[in-house]
Amino acid sequence: MNKERLGNPTQLGSARAMAHAASQLLYRAAAANNDPLPGDEHSNLGWDVASGSFQTRPLNAADVVIVLGLSPFVLKIGVEKLGLGGIKIAAALSWLDEKLAANGLKPASAVVATYDLPSEVTTLETFETVDGLEALAAWYDLAAYALTQLASDMSAIKPGPGEVRCWPHHFDIATYVSLEEGDAEEARGIGAGLSPGDSSYDEPYFYVNPWPTVAPEKLPEPITPGHWHTEGFVGSVATGTEILSLDDISKGAGAFVRRSFDTGQSLLNM
Secondary structure, three states: OOHHHHOOHHHOHHHHHHHHHHHHHHHHHHHHHOOOOHHHHHHOEEEEOOOOEEEOOOEHHHOEOEEEEEOOEEEEEOOEEEEOOOOEHHHHHHHHHHHHHHOOOOOHHHOOOOOOOOHHHHOOOEOOOOOOHHHHHHHHHHHHHHHHHHHHHOOOOOOEEOOOEEEOOOOEEEEEEEOOOOOOOOOOEEEEEEEOOOOOOOOOEEEEEEEOOOOHHHOOOOOOOOEEEOOOOOEEEEEHHHHOOOOOHHHHHHHHHHHHHHHHHHHOOO
8 A cells, every 4th residue: 555545644534524425325325225134234335445436235126236436526326427526415315316216216315314423424515526535545445455354364253254344324444353152242352443533533543442341451552553542432543644654554554453453352361
């Protein structure tokens, strides 16, 4: 991964809000047309490195996939596409409804999000091709590489890792590795992912969180180049700024995630 592609991680707030708002179109289309699954699996999104885009799961029997590209900033359904720069969000939603109807699918506008979104997302009225969208895509590329490698490395664990997916509510891309069978509230596991930035850090950051939560006083020395986060959640975190301090970004990010995971296992006595 070229450092220049990742841009300045502290200056991606506008791109993050724009992409997060656009991802709600995909969420609403998927939630309207796919049968509900536990954990909202039916409405989460995949990230395609080759095209730099988010993608829904196929929408019911129609086998239609909605795609959101970040660079260029475009919405696609089949061969139809809509450039989002300068387009009112309401107009983009109407366009999507029209294309869904043409494929015999239910309208995305019939769905209202059941979760809270950041104010910078809910107050947007018009999509804009802002600076940082290409860099934001590069952070998702980096995360997909590191998390997919982790999931592959942990494939022998049972129940084991879930898919690497993006969750439209927090807009993070993540996998959860279940370390044992049992009730989800009590069974041990480790979540690993990348947030594009939120109220904890106004920049992308990798996180690896053991579950159940580990007491802060039991935490060992932090994993390079990151630190332990203990406010709101307890986990090993490396911000974008910390990741960019590495000589080899791709290898170093993957190593941080893996070493944090191994440490999490030790903390959970696994």
